[in-house]
Amino acid sequence: MTQQTESALTPEVKAMIGVSGEIVESWGVVDLEYSRRFTQAVMDPDPMYWDEEYAKQSKYGELTTPPIMVSYMSSRVPPGEPDVVTQAFEDNPMSDGIGDVHKHGELPPVPTNLVRVLNAGNELELYRYPSIGDKIKFQNRYSDIRERVGRDGKPFLIITRETTYWNQGDEVLCITRASTIRR
Amino acid sequence: MSASLEDLLNMEPEEIWKRNERPTPDQIRSKQQIYYEDIEEGLELPKYIYKPTPTHLFRWSAAIENFHRIHYDLDFGLNHDKNPSILVHGSWKQSVVPQFLKDWVAPTGWPWKARFEHRAMLVPGDVLIMWGIVTGKEEKSGMGIVELDIGMKTHDGVESMPGSATVVLPLRNGPPIPYPFVAPIS
Structure with missing residues (x-):
């Protein structure tokens, strides 16, 4: 006789689909120095990012920046807030460097006892390249939560978190979705 | 001449590195537009080759303010997380994707969408091949919609980021691709 496995997609978990975080403004603006550091680190020497004359004559008419560069601005800690790195090691001397720090705009946790997280x-x-001087807003949302059954017969969840990024004119720049497996 | 992905995977790592097709600023400036009519299924995109070192990983961590020790602290990576070395960031791989697509459709096409998984741990010493191949094309709303399979393989053939992408190329006698980009009506 096979044992009935309890579903991980409980009503409480299902209720999280569509839940959104607050709209948060990233600290600072899209600037040339951040663009320089980012494009050198990703190894993209595109003159659209730094040659104003070339950029002016392009379809875009101005310098652009890499489309998802703004997604990393969302984790910036504004100056004046507690030092998250020091706090992470105060909490745990063997911290992984990230710690358990509350991020602005973070979503409430999905109420499940499945604790192992895999990417x-x-x-x-992508809809628009961020421009130099743009002020970035973003919002997280649980866009999807699905249940699957592993080879071991145990259910697991695939949780998709969608983040939308806008500029100061409320134009959508890009939408990212990150799915994690919870086992 | 551009080597096929299959050919690259039969080469030694140093030989693969010599076949890097990442464009220089001057090559980007002088790039001629590829039109929808120019491409066909099976066409391979130029291969972007990378040889990440610990310093590259540190530079990326610093640029995006990612303090996760698995990317720069070898002792932590080996002894705490039991990883084979410090690890190449998924966020770096993710950020290569729009660059790779943008460069191919430039100067007037649009790198619309991509989706991919992170499967293998990449470490310094790996030679990485960012690749793409045309799998389909369709004309919609005066735009050339092109479907691609994409990925990032190691020199020994391990696929670390299987995925797909949708880019938009102009038609040879068609209207400009709208900017900001507006998705075609299905």
Whole structure:
């Protein structure tokens, strides 16, 4: 006789689909220095990022920046807030360097006792290159939660968190989706 | 001449590195537009080759303010997380994807969408091949919609980031691709 496995997709978990965080403004603006550091680190020497004359004559008419560069601005800690690195090691001397720090705009946790987290994949949708001087806003949302059954017969969840990024004119720059497996 | 992905995977790592097709600023400036009519299924995109070192990983961590020790603290990576070395960031791989697509459709096409998984741990010493191949094309709303399979393989053939992408190329006698980009009506 096979044992009935309890579903991980409980009503409480299902209720999280569509839950959004607050709209948060990233600290600072998109600037040339951040663009320089980012593009050198990703190894993209595109003159659209630094040659104003070339950029002016392009379709875009101005310098652009890498499309998902703004997604990393969302984890910036504004000056004046507690030092998260020091705090992480105060909490745990063997911290992984990230710690358990509350991030602005973070979503409430999905109420599940499945604790192991694995990266399941990413999606990117691009609509506009961020411009120098842009002020960035973002919002997280649980866009999907699905249940699957592993080879061991145990259910697990695939949780997709969608983040939308806007500029100061409320134009969508990009949408990212990060899916994680919870076992 | 551009080597196929299959050919690259039969080469030694140093030989693969010599076949890097990441464009220089001057090559980007002088790039001619590829039109929808120019491409066909099976066409391979130029291969972007990377040889990440610990310093590259540190530079990326600093640029995006990612303090996770698995990317720069070898002792932590080996002894705490039991990883084979410090690890190449998934966020770096993710950020290469739009660059790779943008460069191919430039100067007027649009790198619309991509989706991919992170499967293998990449470490300094790996030679990485960012690749793409055309799997389909369709004309919609006056735009050339092109479907691609994409990925990032190690020199020994391990696929670390299987995925797909959708880019938009202009038609030879068609209207400009709208900017900001507006998705075609299905």
